[in-house]
Amino acid sequence: xxxxxxxxxxxxxxxxxxxxxxxxxxxxxxxxxxxxxxxxxxxxxxxxxxxxxxxxxxxxxxxxxxxxxxxxxxxxxxxxxxxxxxxxxxxxxxxxxxxxxxxxxxxxxxxxxxxxxxxxxxxxxxxxxxxxxxxxxxxxxxxxxxxxxxxxxxxxxxxxxxxxxxxxxxxxxxxxxxxxxxxxxxxxxxxxxxxxxxxxxxxxxxxxxxxxxxxxxxxxxxxxxxxxxxxxxxxxxxxxxxxxxxxxxxxxxxxxxxxxxxxxxxxxxxxxxxxxxxxxxxxxxxxxxxxxxxxxxxxxxxxxxxxxxxxxxxxxxxxxxxxxxxxxxxxxxxxxxxxxxxxxxxxxxxxxxxxxxxxxxxxxxxxxxxxxxxxxxxxxxxxxxxxxxxxxxxxxxxxxxxxxxxxxxxxxxxxxxxxxxxxxxxxxxxxxxxxxxxxxxxxxxxxxxxxxxxxxxxxxxxxxxxxxxxxxxxxxxxxxxxxxxxxxxxxxxxxxxxxxxxxxxxxxxxxxxxxxxxxxxxxxxxxxxxxxxxxxxxxxxxxxxxxxxxxxxxxxxxxxxxxxxxxxxxxxxxxxxxxxxxxxxxxxxxxxxxxxxxxxxxxxxxxxxxxxxxxxxxxxxxxxxxxxxxxxxxxxxxxxxxxxxxxxxxxxxxxxxxxxxxxxxxxxxxxxxxxxxxxxxxxxxxxxxxxxxxxxxxxxxxxxxxxxxxxxxxxxxxxxxxxxxxxxxxxxxxxxxxxxxxxxxxxxxxxxxxxxxxxxxxxxxxxxxxxxxxxxxxxxxxxxxxxxxxxxxxxxxxxxxxxxxxxxxxxxxxxxxxxxxxxxxxxxxxxxxxxxxxxxxx
Numbered sequence: 001x002x003x004x005x006x007x008x009x010x011x012x013x014x015x016x017x018x019x020x021x022x023x024x025x026x027x028x029x030x031x032x033x034x035x036x037x038x039x040x041x042x043x044x045x046x047x048x049x050x051x052x053x054x055x056x057x058x059x060x061x062x063x064x065x066x067x068x069x070x071x072x073x074x075x076x077x078x079x080x081x082x083x084x085x086x087x088x089x090x091x092x093x094x095x096x097x098x099x100x101x102x103x104x105x106x107x108x109x110x111x112x113x114x115x116x117x118x119x120x121x122x123x124x125x126x127x128x129x130x131x132x133x134x135x136x137x138x139x140x141x142x143x144x145x146x147x148x149x150x151x152x153x154x155x156x157x158x159x160x161x162x163x164x165x166x167x168x169x170x171x172x173x174x175x176x177x178x179x180x181x182x183x184x185x186x187x188x189x190x191x192x193x194x195x196x197x198x199x200x201x202x203x204x205x206x207x208x209x210x211x212x213x214x215x216x217x218x219x220x221x222x223x224x225x226x227x228x229x230x231x232x233x234x235x236x237x238x239x240x241x242x243x244x245x246x247x248x249x250x251x252x253x254x255x256x257x258x259x260x261x262x263x264x265x266x267x268x269x270x271x272x273x274x275x276x277x278x279x280x281x282x283x284x285x286x287x288x289x290x291x292x293x294x295x296x297x298x299x300x301x302x303x304x305x306x307x308x309x310x311x312x313x314x315x316x317x318x319x320x321x322x323x324x325x326x327x328x329x330x331x332x333x334x335x336x337x338x339x340x341x342x343x344x345x346x347x348x349x350x351x352x353x354x355x356x357x358x359x360x361x362x363x364x365x366x367x368x369x370x371x372x373x374x375x376x377x378x379x380x381x382x383x384x385x386x387x388x389x390x391x392x393x394x395x396x397x398x399x400x401x402x403x404x405x406x407x408x409x410x411x412x413x414x415x416x417x418x419x420x421x422x423x424x425x426x427x428x429x430x431x432x433x434x435x436x437x438x439x440x441x442x443x444x445x446x447x448x449x450x451x452x453x454x455x456x457x458x459x460x461x462x463x464x465x466x467x468x469x470x471x472x473x474x475x476x477x478x479x480x481x482x483x484x485x486x487x488x489x490x491x492x493x494x495x496x497x498x499x500x501x502x503x504x505x506x507x508x509x510x511x512x513x514x515x516x517x518x519x520x521x522x523x524x525x526x527x528x529x530x531x532x533x534x535x536x537x538x539x540x541x542x543x544x545x546x547x548x549x550x551x552x553x554x555x556x557x558x559x560x561x562x563x564x565x566x567x568x569x570x571x572x573x574x575x576x577x578x579x580x581x582x583x584x585x586x587x588x589x590x591x592x593x594x595x596x597x598x599x600x601x602x603x604x605x606x607x608x609x610x611x612x613x614x615x616x617x618x619x620x621x622x623x624x625x626x627x628x629x630x631x632x633x634x635x636x637x638x639x640x641x642x643x644x645x646x647x648x649x650x651x652x653x654x655x656x657x658x659x660x661x662x663x664x665x666x667x668x669x670x671x672x673x674x675x676x677x678x679x680x681x682x683x684x685x686x687x688x689x690x691x692x693x694x695x696x697x698x699x700x701x702x703x704x705x706x707x708x709x710x711x712x713x714x715x716x717x718x719x720x721x722x723x724x725x726x727x728x729x730x731x732x733x734x735x736x737x738x739x740x741x742x743x744x745x746x747x748x749x750x751x752x753x754x755x756x757x758x759x760x761x762x763x764x765x766x767x768x769x770x771x772x773x774x775x776x777x778x779x780x781x782x783x784x785x786x787x788x789x790x791x792x793x794x795x796x797x798x799x800x801x802x803x804x805x806x807x808x809x810x811x812x813x814x815x816x817x818x819x820x821x822x823x824x825x826x827x828x829x830x831x832x833x834x835x836x837x838x839x840x841x842x
Contacts, residue, residue, distance in 0.1 A: 057338065058329050061095055062322055070325045071307050073097070075300035083148050084112030086279070086402070087297045097329070098150075098337055102198070102276075102297070105152040106170045107398050107641065108405030109143045116143055116353030117397050117407035119647075120639040121155065121182075122620070123364035125172035126660035126716075128758045129783050130185040136360060137189020137197075139353045144195040146348040150337065151196045151241060153402070157183045157230030158205050159697060160621065160664045162675045162682045166208035166589045169399050169620035169639055173663035174698025175713065176226050177778045177802065180233035187237040194343070196335055199234040200243035201278055203227055203260060204691075209589045209683040212281070215248040218691035221771070224806035224813075225695045232269060240273040240331045244293060246281040253288075255281050261292030274327040285310050294324040350408050354643055361647030363756075366636040366660035367717040374575075374612050374632030376654025376719055381575045381612065383425040387414045388566045388606060389579035389599075390435045396512050396579075396618040398639045401586025407642035413579060413616070416645035420653050430569035431562050432578070432602050436516050437479040437524075437552025444468045445536060451551040456542035465537040472531050474556050481520040482549040488540035490551065497525040512618075513583040520548070559598060563605060570606045576613040577652060578606055584620035589683070593624040593670050603627045616648060622666040625710065636660070654719055659756035659783070661716035661827065665699050668710040674701035694772060695805075699828045703775035714760050714778075714827035720751030720788065722826065724759070727833035729822045732797055739800035739815055739840065743779075745824050745833055746793050749786040756785045761796045762823040762831065763803060766816025766839065771805045773816070776823060776831075779803075798822075803839055815840050 065073075069092045079088035079101070087102035104110035108117045116139055118124075124136050137155075144152045156167065160174040172179045183199065190197040204216040204227055218227070231242070242265060244255035254260060255277045265271045274294040282288050282296040285306045296303035310316035329338065336343050367375065377385070387393075395410040418427045439452040445466030456462045480490050480498055490497045516522050540549055570576045580599050584590065594600060607613040607630040614633040617623060618640070628634065635658065640647055650656045667673045674693045675682035681692055696704045699713035725746050732740035743761050761780045765773035780796040803820065804813040817840030825831035 054330075054333050058326060058333060061097065061329055061338075062326060064095055065092065065325065067308055067311060067318075067321070069095075070321050071300070071303060073325055073328055074294060074307065074321070075296040075303040076298040077300065084110070085149055086110070086153060087151075089295070096338070097332075100150045100332070100337075101148060102151040102153060103144060103147070103149040104402040105140055105144060105154040106156050107403045107639070108407070109140065109147050109149060109152065110402060110405055111147050111149070112406065113147055114406050114408050115147060116350065116357055117405040117410065117642040118353075118357050119361045119364060119641040119644065120169040120398060120403065120620070121172055122160075122169045122663060123638040123640060123660070124360050125178060125182055125663045126364035126366055126636075126638070127360065127783065128178065128661055128781050129363060130181045132360060132363060133182045133185040134189040134192075135356050137186040138192055139356045141190040141193025141195040142346055143348060143353060144190070145193055145345050148345070149195065150335075151198055152190055153198045153200060153243060154190065155183055155186045155197070155234070156200050157234060158201060158203075159227055159230070161206040161691075161697060162589075163593055163622040163664070163667065163673060164590045164682065165206060165621065166584055167401070167403075167586055168664070169584055170403050170586070172230070174665065175663065175778050176229035176697070178663060178781075179230040183230040184233040184237040187234045187239045191238060191240065191335075193346075194335055196240035196331065197234070198241035198243050198276060199231060199239045201245035201254075202231055202242050202265070202275075203245055203254060204249055205245035205247055205254075205278075207589055207683060208587055210247075210687065212246045213248070213687055214684045215251055215688045216691065217250060217688065219694065220808045221806050222691050222694050226697045228264075231265075235265070235269045235271045239271075240335065242271065242273065242275050244275055244277050244281055246278045253281070253283050255293045256284055256287045256291045258291040266292065272327070273331045274324070286315050289316055289320050289324060294327050354408070357641045358643035358647050358650075361637070361640040361644050362650050362656045362659070364638070364660040365647065365651045365658045366662055366715075367651075367658035367719075368634040368636055368662075368666075368711055368715070369628065369631065370633045370717050372612075372632060374614055375635070375652060377575055377652050378654060382421060382653060384574035385417065385421060385425065385427045386430065386569045386573035386576045386610070387417055387427060387579070388430045388432045388569060388576060389581070389602075390431060390433055391512065391581045391618050392577070392579040393429060393431070394435070394512070394517050395642075395645055396581055396639060397642055397644065399584050399586075399620060400514055403586070403639075410642040411645040413577075413645040413648050416649040417577065417652070420649040420655075426573070428569050428573060430566040432566040432606075433597055433599060434554050434558065434562055435513060436481070436522065437477065437554050438558065440551060440553055451538060453550050454540070454548070456540045456547045456549070458542045458544055458546040460542045461540065462542075463537070463539040465535065467533055467535050469533050470529055470531050473529065475526065475528050477524055477526040477554045479522060479524040479552045480549060481516050481522050481552065482540075482547060483520055484543055484545065484547045486541060486543055486547070487521070487523060488538055488547070488549050491537040492527070493534055498523045512581055514585075520550075563598070563602060566602060567605050567609045570610040570613065573610065574612065576606055576610045577616060578603060578613055579616045579618060582619040582623070590621070593622055593667070595619070595623065600626060604630065607631050614652065616652075618644075622664060622710075624670065628710070636662075654753070657719050657753065657755040657785075658716065659758070659785075661714050661758045661760075662711055663713070665702055665709045665713045666711040668708060672705075672707050674698065695774060700774040700777065703828070709829075712827045712829035714758070715829070716758070716827075718751075718755045718757065720749055720753040720755035722755070722757050723748040723750045724825055724832050726793075727822075727824055727835050729835045729837045732799075740803065741798040741822065741837060741839070743796045743798055743822055743824065744793060746791055747784060747786070748791040749788055752788050754785065754787050756783065757826070758783050759794050759796070760825060760827065760831075761798060762828065763798065764821035764823070766803070766805075766818050766820055768818035769805055769807075769814065769816045771807065773805060776828065777802065778828070779822075796824075
């Protein structure tokens with residue numbers, strides 16, 4: 001078996017206690033935070049080791065706890081006063097051990113109460129700004145504490161390995177270096193405010209398809225140089241909790257993997273917090289607690305009665321339970337939760353959260369294309385605008401699943417554009433595509449019934465059956481909008497259109513398409529109907545509180561009418577801003593990189609009618625763009641949070657320079673990606689998946705295979721122009737880099753506008769190391785803002801880790817010595833500066 005797929009060598013590596021280098025700062029400098037950026041309401045993220053008093057307190061509690069009480073601290077339970085959070089641990093009131101509440105939180109605190117809906121983490125990452133990640137984390141930390149939570153299930157630091165990944169928007173990047181930087185600062189930000197960060201999902205949880213069962217095989221080099229980097233950085237930053245993944249790693253469930261949880265996480269990295277399972281990711285009692293899993297969520301299937309029985313029967317030693325409880329209590333004590341009195345919680349600062357949300361959304365906006373001065377909108381182009389697309393009128397705040405947040409409020413982009421354009425401007429709107437359907441005609445059914453707004457009283461039922469006739473074949477989309485948990489039954493020609501399907505995908509449906517603008521849950525089904533007679537039957541139950549529902553539809557004729565209206569509106573305006581979307585959620589992967597529905601056709605038609613068309617993408621990840629060459633501009637806004645409308649207007653009108661850069665490569669061909677065309681790489685074959693790309697993840701693969709992408713990693717345009725010059729590279733020891741390099745060059749704003757640039761540094765391989773290495777690896781970056789004509793000498797310190805490779809024979813990081821090439825520029829494919837330097841030759 002090849003080195004890349006050697007199961008035995010991977011286990012040997014993970015089980016060893018070999019040296020693992022500490023995570024060093026990957027950017028150019030330590031992040032600086034603005035004064036007063038988040039008030040301190042809890043203990044520091046990484047306080048000094050607990051003193052004798054704390055240790056004695058924990059030991060005393062352990063002696064006094066009964067076995068039942070100990071195991072109750074190691075699994076979830078129903079919350080007697082639920083706040084809508086993901087998990088609850090009851091605590092032990094008689095000993096002053098408080099309950100723990102655990103909330104989802106990659107893009108805001110997910111509870112039933114309103115919370116700041118921040119831009120998706122992938123948009124935060126696009127800013128290439130660790131200091132901004134710290135601010136983002138502080139908003140999460142303060143809000144989590146204010147909303148009664150103790151643990152935040154964030155950040156998610158798994159790499160974007162495949163563009164199909166359903167949760168790509170919840171994480172940061174395809175690049176291990178950038179991911180590590182952001183994970184470190186986000187953890188610090190969350191814990192600055194006294195909230196415990198739970199970094200997830202450890203490890204190799206890079207897809208939703210088969211995530212509960214797939215067996216992932218990856219070599220030790222692949223693990224250390226790619227997927228593990230973010231986790232290692234989070235642990236070094238003091239993360240209080242690590243969440244185990246649902247998948248298997250090398251034949252063993254991640255939550256039962258002693259090589260992962262004990263040998264690597266604790267012994268090599270020195271993690272001293274507790275490990276919690278992913279929800280329903282624990283599969284055993286003896287193996288899991290023996291491997292180092294401390295807490296099962298959301299219930300006690302394995303760590304409740306079975307754990308107590310195992311201790312009493314002798315298959316689990318009492319010491320194993322005590323150790324797990326000790327880890328939980330020690331971490332709680334570190335965060336001031338065992339102080340003997342309820343810790344004061346801060347008030348929410350919604351205004352401050354909104355400011356950070358808008359700041360992140362503008363900083364992470366990526367301008368992918370801009371031809372003939374289409375953007376920014378100014379002069380006549382700003383006074384006559386057509387806004388097209390459903391998400392121009394309905395704000396697309398965030399994705400579904402664990403990332404769903406109930407925001408304080410969210411304006412529609414159309415509203416923000418009209419406000420920014422001013423009174424003298426004409427801003428028209430066209431729907432383009434109907435997401436929520438229109439009312440069935442009153443006379444369609446025989447016998448007739450109004451199905452557009454019905455209320456069924458509590459405890460009652462309602463049903464109706466009718467017939468309708470089609471004169472010709474047609475494609476219909478039928479939709480049901482409803483309140484409550486139990487959806488109405490809708491049958492067409494005897495077939496149930498919206499059956500209840502148990503499983504993750506059903507549970508996590510949501511985001512834009514999952515609910516109507518008024519909050520009703522939405523389900524939709526598209527079918528090709530033949531000409532002739534059809535029978536529609538509806539059955540609804542009022543339940544305990546009554547139920548409101550409506551049945552709606554779209555047809556081929558209605559879609560054609562919407563398209564025609566969009567084209568007419570585009571022709572009537574000087575500029576077009578067309579909003580395109582894709583709804584992503586936990587629980588399912590994407591099936592294509594194409595925009596859903598008829599959006600490609602809509603963009604083609606509108607751009608043909610008006611070449612000054614800007615496409616704004618509210619999409620989760622890489623997108624196919626067959627219409628790209630016909631557009632004037634393309635602006636990637638991902639899921640921009642509750643302030644996304646204002647941030648989008650800021651960028652469109654040039655109030656801010658689009659400062660984001662892609663953290664993932666956009667492929668030109670879906671089959672030419674690191675996992676494309678090989679089902680064993682994705683989604684797996686027979687439950688087994690191989691990370692055969694090795695260390696060549698993301699942009700590294702495109703370079704190694706000499707594949708031209710649609711847009712490269714690090715790409716992003718500006719409203720001004722930039723020039724790079726004067727590259728100088730020298731030994732970094734003088735700057736305290738201990739084997740690193742100091743890279744200096746000048747960046748000049750050669751345009752007429754103030755702008756923001758992300759200067760990037762990459763390093764080539766060492767030919768003295770007999771290891772497969774990337775053609776170029778990201779080694780550092782600097783985000784800078786310059787006035788027109790201004791120049792700045794940029795310094796990027798490249799640490800030893802960026803110049804090292806994991807050697808599986810030595811079981812350690814090894815510096816890649818000899819002559820190395822250093823590159824500097826605007827993206828992984830636009831690197832005008834290059835130089836060679838000797839590494840490790842002193």
